[in-house]
Amino acid sequence: MRQIDKADGQRHIRASRQGRSAGPGRWLAITAVTGAAGLLIAACSSGSPAPTTPAASHSAAKASASASAAAARAQLHISPGDGHHNVNPSKGIKVTSASGKIQSVTVTSGHQTVSGSFNGAHTVWRNQWALQPSRNYTVQATAVNSSGTRITSTSSFHTLTPGASDTAMIFEGYKQSYGVAMPIRITFSSPVTNKAAVEKALQVSSSKPVTGAWYWDGNQTLYFRTMNYWPANTTVSFDGHLNGVEASAGVFFTADLTQTFDIGPSLVVVASTKTHYLNVFYKGKQWGHWPISTGRPGLDTVNGTYITLEKGNPVRMVGNGYNELVNDAVRFTYSGDYLHSAPWSVGEQGITNVSHGCVNLSPQHAAMYYNLATPGDPVTVTGSPHTGKWGDGFTVWFLSWKQLLKGSALGQAVQVTSSGSTFVSPSSVTQTPATARLAGPKPDNYAAQ
Template sequence: MYGSHRTPQDRPARRTRHLAVAVLAAAAGLLATGCAGATPVATQLNPQAVAGQAAQTVAKHLKISPAPGTVNANPSAGITVSALDGFRVTKVTVRTGGDPVTGSLSSDGKTWHSTWALDVAQSYTVIAAGTDSQGHPVTATSTFRTLTPGQSFQTEIYEGLDATYGVGMPIMLTFDQPITNKAAVERSLQITTSKPVIGAWYWDGDEALDFRPRDYWPADTTVTLDGHLDGVEGASGVFGTQDLTQTFDIGQSLIAVASTTAHHTLIYVDGKLKYDWPISTGRTTMPTPDGTYLTVNKGNPVRMIGGTKGTPGYYDELVNWAVRFTFSGDYYHSAPWSVVDQGVTNVSHGCVNLPPADAEIYYKMAVPGDPITITNSPKGGDWDDGWTEWFLDWSQYLAGSATHMAVEAGPDGSTFVSPSSLPADTATAPVGTSVPDNYLAG
């Protein structure tokens, strides 16, 4: 009958890992042939000799930014190569002792830009190959160094390496400094999934950023986050100084729905109703709050403390098969003392009381991130009392993104797309997604 408890369990520590990215292919050497009478002659062309043009003239038409000799380039701006006046860019090579640099060339050959921010405090040499208006090969080179920031930010991810989570689990990032250039940070993050996923990023204040799918994750999905954060300017003058990568798994679909009026919980496994168990939820004075929550952690046993020591109603008990879903102390747990009330009336202090055998079954299946929905309660749920990302519907979640863009992820990585371009959402509650406004009082 216990609920709304203080426990000694703390939220697990978050960890960072350094990112390695793919290498761009090197540019080829530049040779051209010409004619002298009937005899072909091979002539090497370079910025000092391109159809009689001086190096300074070539540089004006094949421009590299940052410019040669720059010693404090802003790494968040990346590298840009631009061709003007009939010139075209054909290939760009970047040499550095830091992370390899990739980039993309525009379809018209006029512009090449690096994909991610550059590393801080790092030297780069850029060799740009192209052609002039007559098709002669040209090259331009820039060697520069990025700035060493006076201030930096660090990023941690909640998910552990190779761990398994439930289908509701968000990717949760925290920053040790307030982030104001939020869109830049979002755009530095790439998600790779073994199955196609549509989702979005959501800022919960200035130091917490979460990714949530539009609907629950597909079961048995492998997820990798690559945060290209080294060199990103998260706030004015505050730069990321290391990348972040993590891989984890989404396991089976385990969905629990508890009705405070029907006094039963339905348990869906991989999309099918598997169990219907009697329960007792919070009594009238301590109702279990409505909302779609996620399992946070579990313990067997868990020490539950409620009330004030020395006053009526105080308790300090060990409770078995306990799965937590709010930070304030609500659990699905075994309650042999209330079996007679389960399925009939509500007598707990806020928890969901289960018959011991049923509580054990659920406990052994549960992992962090499994959705738990409480319905028909006279009390509404509180934002951030647990992992409450599924309190929000899709449009509300999108509104929390600095880019206001959706993310399409798959085996080849992720891209930002307009929400209006997405296919219609066909997922249905409770097994595919959450119900809008589920946290409101019944």
């Protein structure tokens, strides 16, 4: 038996305690209840939508915001991505807009900011110099997409801590004055294999415009030499934005390098081993035509354009058959060639070559030259039966302009102004190598390598 009770306005179906089957009547009752529920559902569907609970509304809004953020990130991409660690600082930052133009990019690391630039279409932004190792960076970018919607994206990441480092040193001293042939010389504590990356990190500025090029002498020495001599009375600044640059695989620079120095008055000398005379040009005018004696046969003073390295008064000179204190000595090769006072050979000066390889001058002329000389003054030797040896002093002026360009990893010329330097194609350079002695060495020295 079954019994249907009403309690609290609801109907309940209660099976009797007897173990009989409900039979057809039971199935009819269940069907009736199910049918009634169906009528209720149909009635609800034909009316107004059911109210959404607060929890469901919040969940939907959160999902929508998440989808919008994902869409924004897809349209405005920042690399390295948010949360990345051990980022290679030399790879830099790249912000890309897939739709519309980038309006602004701000990169900070503590109180420091990072500079960069856009491409012409304002769809890509890159930082200018390498990032610093072992630092946290935050990038905030804003763009306006093609539909006019403002999009923002942010990324925070941490650069790696190098396992090995390289250091760079510059030859020139702060606020020191040098001659018009002085190249910038940078030396590195370990071999550099990423030479192009290093060149790109270097900036030169000059109070007077010049054209030059970088030249690698091996893997640990880098020169910047001008096409022609520096203009006299020029201030030169060097900025090596090296911190974070990967010198070789896994080896990074961890500091920048800067220096400022001056180019003084022009002092150029040309020694002829054939005529036995030295032509001296000071401040653009011929200042002297002095008799000299150069290296005797077998000890010849060799061809090439060198620069003065140092001077001393007196200098102890020791060699095969001599040990002398020599006055007013100006050195131009590592192997020991000087322009110096030689009172013992005055009778031969202007007539014949009797020295051990140095350029002998009278005491009066040697003192005059010594008082003007500074490191970096060009010294050219001509007329010798032999050419100079590469690396015996600062010998980058042995190179022609074309040879100089071949020593650059980028193969480009560098145009220098007061606001900095720019890499340019050599074919776009309008300046030409000078052949006048006051501006640069003549082609007869190019073979001296």
